[in-house]
Amino acid sequence: MLKLLWCLFSNSHSLWVHWVRKYLIRDEVLWDVKDTGLGSWVWWKLLSVRQLPKNFxxxxxxxxxxxxxxxxxxxxxxxxxxxxxxxxxxxxxxxxxxxxxxxxxxxxxxxxxxxxxxxxxxxxxxxxxxxxxxxxxxxxxxxxxxxxxxxxxxxxxxx
Incomplete structure (x- = not known):
């Protein structure tokens, strides 16, 4: 989970990061994005643990x-x-x-x-x-x- 969060924060050039930014995060930042129900179970889990890396x-x-x-x-x-x-x-x-x-x-x-x-x-x-x-x-x-x-x-x- 931390690796996936890192990919989102570091603007990785992966297809998954581009898709998540375009369809799930949109114009927000990961810290503030709300769960709209569009994402998968993995997306829901990422949102539930996204505060973990805040201090790192x-x-x-x-x-x-x-x-x-x-x-x-x-x-x-x-x-x-x-x-x-x-x-x-x-x-x-x-x-x-x-x-x-x-x-x-x-x-x-x-x-x-x-x-x-x-x-x-x-x-x-x-x-x-x-x-x-x-x-x-x-x-x-x-x-x-x-x-x-x-x-x-x-x-x-x-x-």
Whole structure:
């Protein structure tokens, strides 16, 4: 199950991943997708265990074109949508599906001013996060050690 989840997060080029993304995940992220009854028993099981890798996965930002600001795990605090709730998208003026390269332009974050202390704290945390966009595709990383992340899934290291 973890291998299949890894394939979905790492944007594997398999036919199964493309099919799942097109017909089951659609425009959502795996963390938030609802079971519509269209998938198989395996899909239902994947949805039931999808929270398992949350502490072991993160996205590495390179060009920022794939990583979603609110819903992907790229910041040390985790998914930003879980810090602010859906109201954060409205208060900051950033849609839920916005990618990093849409709001990090010329080395600066583009946030709407907001008086909410919770949102201000989140913005400060994001602005302190060291980020430099570069060439290359964003990719999923798996934690192997305390601060050691790799871009491969090795089943023998998951126990």
């Amino acid at each position: 996965l993160r996205m590495e930002i390179k060009d920022g074109s794939l990583v979603r600001f609110w819903t992907d795990i790229w910041h040390p605090k985790g998914r930003l949508i879980e810090l602010t709730g859906e109201i954060g998208t409205q208060k900051v003026g950033i849609r839920r599906d916005t990618t990093i390269n849409d709001i990090y332009v010329d080395g600066r974050w583009r946030f709407r001013r907001c008086q909410d202390p919770l949102i201000q704290g989140m913005i400060q945390d994001v602005e302190r996060f060291p980020l430099t966009l570069s060439s290359g595709r964003d990719e999923a990383l798996r934690r192997r050690g305390t601060d050691d992340y790799i871009s491969r899934f090795i089943a023998s290291e998951t126990c």
